[in-house]
Amino acid sequence: MIKNIIFDFGDIFINLDKEATYKELAKLGVTNVSQDMIETYYKYEMGLITTDEFVGFYKTKFPQLSSEDLINAWNAILLDFPKHRLKFLKELAASGNYRLFLLSNTNDLHISWIQNNWGADLYGEFKNCFEQFYLSHEINFRKPNTNIYEFVLSENNLKASETIFVDDLKENTDAAKALDIHVWNLVPGKEDVVSLLNRKEF
Template sequence: MIKNIIFDFGDIFINLDKEATYKELAKLGVTNISEDMIVTYHKYEMGLISTDEFVNFYKTKFPQLSRESLVNAWNAILLDFPKRRLAFLKELAGSNKYRLFLLSNTNDLHISWIQNNWGTELYNEFKSCFEQFYLSHEINFRKPNANIYEFVLSENNLKASETIFVDDLKENTEAAKELGMQVWNLIPGKEDVVDLLKRKEFLV
């Protein structure tokens, strides 16, 4: 039985709702999504380019669209984003079935991105859903060369067999498997972590 869920920071925060994205683009008449548009979209998700840079890119692809309409479209996506995440996490946290943990395997890029787009109040509300929030570089500073996943398990007295790790990177999930954890491996661009509740292994 699953009692603990460790989420990768990026999959909770950065995988924006693809359906909402395409819905907003469709409203503007954008129906054919090209590869370079997808690449730019992912860069925007990861906080690597600003809204202005993103809008400028789409303006060159679709000059008939006004700058205002593009800005409004992306603002609509960003506003819808936290509602889905918070509703999902609050349902999990409020069920009292699981202990929830958040692990960042990267740096502070995701944190600054989400704080800038959500604001402090929503960000703090989000963080409150988790029993503990870890940054991998802080773990490495406290315990050099430590296995991050093993550290989280041991510090919280978690049994690996009762713990699931949610991520989209093979090397991370393989490391979790080696410790005896179960994994939920997301398919980037196709699956959304919000769909987690629909999977039969969580309906216990």
């Protein structure tokens, strides 16, 4: 019996264009993603380096980039938040039938853009639906590393067998499944989180 639901954020609630940042960087002359760029991104997503250090890394590597252009390209991935998903989430939270958690790989620039774009009221309305709101850069873990799931389970005394994790990336749901957490690897554009309670796990 499912008692706990852990949700990803991007492409579960807020829509993403995962190619947009690459396209915008390419317009700025950055066409190859090197290993050190990936490693720096992971560090930033885990909160191991600051936004200034992250932006500074790119400006050193690509002197033609302005901070503004880089930040705009970085945030280009972020799209709209369909209101029917907020309605579903609020109704789910109000029902009191499940403990709700957010677990997102995100970084300071992205969450700052969301807070500014949505405004304080909408962001607060969304965040308040969750018992815990875990962002990778704040807890220094990232998916699909096993320790991030173990952290959420242990911090909240959750049983894996009573928990379902919803994420759009198979590598993330596979890692959770290996810990005996129920999973839904949601396919963006084909499936919508609002149909969650129709799944066999419930």
